[in-house]
Amino acid sequence: MNLGRQFFSPNHAKASNIHGRFPTSSASSSTPASNRSEAAASILISYCSTPDLHSPGTSGWRTRVRRNENMEKLQNDYLFPQIEMRKMAHIEQYPDAKLISLGIGNTTQPVPEIVASAMAEHSWGLSTVERYSGYGPEQGNEALRKAIAEKVYGGLGIKHTEVFISDGAQSDISRIQARPKVTVAVQDPSFPAYIDTAVIMGQTDGGNNNIVNEDGSTRAAAAGGGKSGKNIEYMKCNAENGFFPDLSRTSRTDIIFFCSPNNPTGNAASREQLKQLVDFAMKNGSIIVYDAAYSAFIGEEADDCPRSIFEIPGAHQVAIEISSFSKFAGFTGVRLGWTVVPEELLFSNGEPLIKDFNRIVTTCFNGASNIAQAGGLACLTTPEGLEAIRELVGYYKENAKILMETFSWLGLRAYGGQNSPYVWVHFPGKTSWDVFDEILEKAHIVTVPGSGFGPSGEGFIRVSSFAHREHIIEASNRLKNLL
Numbered sequence: 420m421n422l423g424r425q426f427f428s429p430n431h432a433k434a435s436n437i438h439g440r441f442p443t444s445s446a447s448s449s450t451p452a453s454n455r456s457e458a459a460a461s462i463l464i465s466y467c468s469t470p471d472l473h474s475p476g477t478s479g480w481r482t483r484v485r486r487n488e489n490m491e492k493l494q495n496d497y498l499f500p501q502i503e504m505r506k507m508a509h510i511e512q513y514p515d516a517k518l519i520s521l522g523i524g525n526t527t528q529p530v531p532e533i534v535a536s537a538m539a540e541h542s543w544g545l546s547t548v549e550r551y552s553g554y555g556p557e558q559g560n561e562a563l564r565k566a567i568a569e570k571v572y573g574g575l576g577i578k579h580t581e582v583f584i585s586d587g588a589q590s591d592i593s594r595i596q597a598r599p600k601v602t603v604a605v606q607d608p609s610f611p612a613y614i615d616t617a618v619i620m621g622q623t624d625g626g627n628n629n630i631v632n633e634d635g636s637t638r639a640a641a642a643g644g645g646k647s648g649k650n651i652e653y654m655k656c657n658a659e660n661g662f663f664p665d666l667s668r669t670s671r672t673d674i675i676f677f678c679s680p681n682n683p684t685g686n687a688a689s690r691e692q693l694k695q696l697v698d699f700a701m702k703n704g705s706i707i708v709y710d711a712a713y714s715a716f717i718g719e720e721a722d723d724c725p726r727s728i729f730e731i732p733g734a735h736q737v738a739i740e741i742s743s744f745s746k747f748a749g750f751t752g753v754r755l756g757w758t759v760v761p762e763e764l765l766f767s768n769g770e771p772l773i774k775d776f777n778r779i780v781t782t783c784f785n786g787a788s789n790i791a792q793a794g795g796l797a798c799l800t801t802p803e804g805l806e807a808i809r810e811l812v813g814y815y816k817e818n819a820k821i822l823m824e825t826f827s828w829l830g831l832r833a834y835g836g837q838n839s840p841y842v843w844v845h846f847p848g849k850t851s852w853d854v855f856d857e858i859l860e861k862a863h864i865v866t867v868p869g870s871g872f873g874p875s876g877e878g879f880i881r882v883s884s885f886a887h888r889e890h891i892i893e894a895s896n897r898l899k900n901l902l
């Protein structure tokens with residue numbers, strides 16, 4: 420049987436064409452209400468009985484499926500597509516310019532050989548009857564869960580059954596939000612995925628396009644960083660407050676997203692600050708979603724900066740931690756991460772959150788690639804793997820050091836760059852997009868405008884150290900000569 424031929428045959432297309440799948444408008448009026456509400460419950464789409472199937476102004480076919488209105492609340496000019504657009508226009512204008520990208524935090528250095536070999540070996544094994552395996556446990560392979568519990572959280576009281584292997588941190592940022600209409604706090608500036616996924620998931624239903632400020636006032640969602648939704652609170656984190664929010668002026672929310680080392684500011688929170696955060700969450704009965712995607716960049720010498728929220732007493736009762744192999748092992752394309760959900764973390768009715776998270780993972784996810792997991796295991800369980808990770812992280816940190824020195828030489832205030840791959844540079848009196856455009860125009864370097872990470876990012880740019888060393892050196896020379 421040739422399934423491919425059958426699937427692509429004209430008969431198959433006819434049998435399942437769009438007229439066949441969706442009712443006519445007269446049929447739709449007799450669709451039982453229960454069916455309609457079932458469809459409306461879908462996160463992505465909902466049913467409506469639009470009689471006009473032709474979409475004006477487009478050559479497409481207009482279905483009767485109503486768009487998820489939350490999508491309309493998202494910023495239209497999402498940060499990275501906007502950067503890409505300006506980059507492409509620049510390339511068109513200067514086809515011979517050698518563009519250097521220090522924008523998106525994409526890794527450039529190869530996956531360590533020992534890790535790639537482990538993945539290749541596993542992959543070859545799949546071609547044999549003896550070593551073939553299909554679906555694995557949705558929560559991840561036990562060996563990897565144990566390795567993470569032991570190597571990353573050794574001594575912190577994390578059981579391997581509390582570690583859920585994912586296909587990267589980004590997926591779990593949205594998966595953990597499969598419970599709509601909670602209130603959410605995020606650092607300002609912060610990684611855009613927290614707010615955008617919160618909006619898509621409907622946390623802002625009934626939103627009034629306002630963001631609640633630290634002082635309780637509301638502000639219309641602004642272009643270039645503002646996001647919609649009255650249920651989302653920005654916690655200002657800037658140089659003046661040591662990149663840590665004034666919690667005495669922060670209202671209670673159900674969820675607090677907190678990222679350390681922070682993307683974009685590069686700041687790693689101190690033990691004292693995280694203690695305050697955990698106490699705040701305990702007092703308010705909130706849950707901290709701690710994003711530790713860059714924790715491997717916290718140096719051995721920085722023992723004042725915890726690598727995990729679970730180093731803080733009480734965190735097991737109020738926090739989950741999301742992390743990733745992307746940045747420390749070059750797995751941005753391989754895709755592997757994890758989330759720790761402690762058993763002690765309970766909902767208001769006493770049910771453990773881990774029970775629901777397990778249910779969501781087993782429903783919405785079929786487990787991370789077993790090849791990627793073999794790579795992850797090699798990272799953590801072989802001395803060569805651990806050494807290779809150290810070298811990889813060290814390489815990017817050296818790049819960050821060069822960038823920090825460059826901006827300091829230029830007389831600019833730059834933050835981060837020490838326990839983080841990101842350098843956060845202040846250009847007082849200028850807008851982020853103006854600085855972005857100027858650096859692109861004069862130095863042919865792509866950065867990220869800080870305002871795209873939240874209102875407090877205005878006047879800043881983020882410069883990424885994820886680049887080849889020669890590009891960092893070249894960028895440094897260009898910046899010194901041209902700015």
Ligand SMILES: Cc1ncc(COP(=O)(O)O)c(C=O)c1O
Pocket residue numbers: 524586587588589590610678682710712742743744745751755756
């Ligand atoms: C703070 C933060 N969290 C999560 C992610 C997503 O990581 P992953 O590649 O594991 O999905 C990124 C990616 O840049 C990030 O900066």
